Amino acid sequence: MKLKQLECLLGHLQQFSNPKVELEQYPTGPHIASRLLYTAENSFDDISNKVVADFGCGCGTLGAAAALLGAEQVIGIDIDSQSLGIASMNAENLELDIDFVQCDISNLGWRGQIVDTVVMNPPFGTRKKGADIDFLFVALKVASEAVYSLHKTSTRDLRFDVPQLYKFHKKKEVDIAVDLWRFVPKRSRGENINVGVRCPLD
């Protein structure tokens, strides 16, 4: 599937009708969602034929993009039943097979290494401090291969204790500049650090 085609399909998804500020609900735009998944698939082979989880899936944009790019199984997790209702409808409209689970990410009971890749656009932590780190922490435990996550550019140097940092350009999402990070959980690489690399979003 071509990038433009993917972006177009994602543009038809329904989004939050009444976003809840306390949960930091905001849609992941089709522009950034398509590029995140396209990068994950074409640069790293992390999507097609894989089990992909979308953490804090909201209306399901990232999960839908993963399914459209050939993920074998997509699981969307969110705390809010209204969002999950919209996400379910979006999946059905695009004839995608996505499993959804309602839970709080910090209480997620999860077994094993079945999930290959986690994709997410987590809350930035403006409402509940450290929310983005909570998400990252759980994602790194769950994913066996890679975690793709969007974080505010302004938190880049303050929060992440990452040994390697590459100079890539960033993309503006709404009014907030965000970076796409790709994290590799330490177990799968045999290294004793989690490596995070900022990915270019063209």
Add this chain to the structure above:
Amino acid sequence: MRLLTHNILSSNIKGVTNGFPLGIEVEKVVEKQVEINHDFLRNIFPKIDWKAFSDASKIMGYVELPEEAPEPSVLDSDLDFLRKFHHALLELHLEEGALVCPQTGRKFPVNKGIPNMLLHEDEV
């Protein structure tokens, strides 16, 4: 909710030491066909907790899976087994019912295929 997802979820209630596998109460099961992917099945097979999977499939009304996990070499040649594995793992959906914590008996409702795993305040 498919059985692949069921094979991953566990109860995280405070004090629960073994929250896996979750019990299943069935009210409605739906079958939805999806295209079979042999390579995917071969890759995922070693990661599946077979007993939990096989037991769950029976509760969902599918009795074709063996109790014991077969030798991995079976996956190379036995198309019939692959078809059954695929069907149970990806084509059976729990639409309505509940998942049950194996230790406390607490029920997590499943509505429209979505399990609600939110914990009450005293369970966190």
